[in-house]
Amino acid sequence: MTYTDLDGRVALVTGGARGLGYSVAEALAAQGCRVALLDVLPDVADSAERLAADHGVGTTHAVTDVTSPDSVGTAFAHVTATLGTPQVLVTAAGITVWNDTVDVSPEEWRRVMAVNLDGTFFALQAFARGLLAADRPGSAVLVASMSGSIVNLPQRQASYSASKAAVSMLAKATAVEWAARGIRVNSVSPGYFLSQMTRQFTDANPDLAAQWVGQIPLGRMGEPADLHGLVTFLASDASAYLTAQDLVIDGGYTAV
Numbered sequence: 001m002t003y004t005d006l007d008g009r010v011a012l013v014t015g016g017a018r019g020l021g022y023s024v025a026e027a028l029a030a031q032g033c034r035v036a037l038l039d040v041l042p043d044v045a046d047s048a049e050r051l052a053a054d055h056g057v058g059t060t061h062a063v064t065d066v067t068s069p070d071s072v073g074t075a076f077a078h079v080t081a082t083l084g085t086p087q088v089l090v091t092a093a094g095i096t097v098w099n100d101t102v103d104v105s106p107e108e109w110r111r112v113m114a115v116n117l118d119g120t121f122f123a124l125q126a127f128a129r130g131l132l133a134a135d136r137p138g139s140a141v142l143v144a145s146m147s148g149s150i151v152n153l154p155q156r157q158a159s160y161s162a163s164k165a166a167v168s169m170l171a172k173a174t175a176v177e178w179a180a181r182g183i184r185v186n187s188v189s190p191g192y193f194l195s196q197m198t199r200q201f202t203d204a205n206p207d208l209a210a211q212w213v214g215q216i217p218l219g220r221m222g223e224p225a226d227l228h229g230l231v232t233f234l235a236s237d238a239s240a241y242l243t244a245q246d247l248v249i250d251g252g253y254t255a256v
């Protein structure tokens with residue numbers, strides 16, 4: 001599907017160096033968006049170069065730690081000066097820690113919250129500040145997780161689930177707050193997708209992927225490209241009347 005309104009629009013993707021963030025950035029670039037990639041990994045420079053070469057659109061990048069409001073502010077200032085005011089935001093930066101809750105250290109707990117919740121908040125706040133100052137409309141897509149509404153088995157990841165539930169609520173609250181100013185905010189909640197985040201566990205335990213797939217009605221894990229249709233639709237004006245929602249994309253996992 002082509003969304004002509006996205007052609008030339010500036011999109012900013014956090015966690016954009018690899019994985020679901022980079023894949024979604026490719027989908028936005030394929031729609032003609034000029035794309036800024038933010039990531040804590042220095043590789044983000046190569047990712048931005050590859051994106052520009054593969055899709056023939058303007059790109060930029062910033063090595064950014066989303067847990068730092070200063071780092072996020074500097075990155076947004078760079079992107080705005082280079083490409084223009086972002087009108088599409090996708091927050092894909094995220095981490096997980098698997099550990100029995102009684103054994104989770106304060107540092108682990110704070111790290112998960114800092115990246116997944118604080119980092120999403122700082123990016124969303126900077127995005128809205130730019131749009132409100134420029135008096136322009138925009139669409140934010142916060143990457144939450146089905147783990148924000150169901151409990152995964154067998155892994156223990158209470159901190160991750162709590163952080164992602166908060167991300168979905170952050171989307172709803174800000175969507176209502178900014179609706180009259182033309183800023184839409186939704187969250188997407190992927191199920192099990194193939195990426196480094198899941199591979200770090202399935203590589204060490206091949207039975208795990210089989211166990212997950214056995215619980216997914218569509219019978220497979222999601223490919224990063226499975227997110228393309230949903231995220232480009234939410235980014236574009238085709239979803240102009242859709243805000244303050246969480247859209248679960250999980251191959252049917254949460255229905256059974």
Ligand SMILES: NC(=O)c1ccc[n+]([C@@H]2O[C@H](COP(=O)([O-])OP(=O)(O)OC[C@H]3O[C@@H](n4cnc5c(N)ncnc54)[C@H](O)[C@@H]3O)[C@@H](O)[C@H]2O)c1
Nearest residue numbers: 015019020040065066092093094145190192193195196197
């Ligand atoms: N893979 C899945 O099954 C799945 C399911 C549901 C939700 N998600 C969410 O999707 C998003 C993308 O995850 P992924 O699966 O592609 O994993 P990934 O580990 O490949 O990508 C996460 C990206 O976030 C970046 N990042 C981490 N900490 C950061 C920080 N402090 N500042 C800036 N960037 C930082 C990483 O460098 C990496 O590029 C995450 O928010 C994750 O929670 C993933």
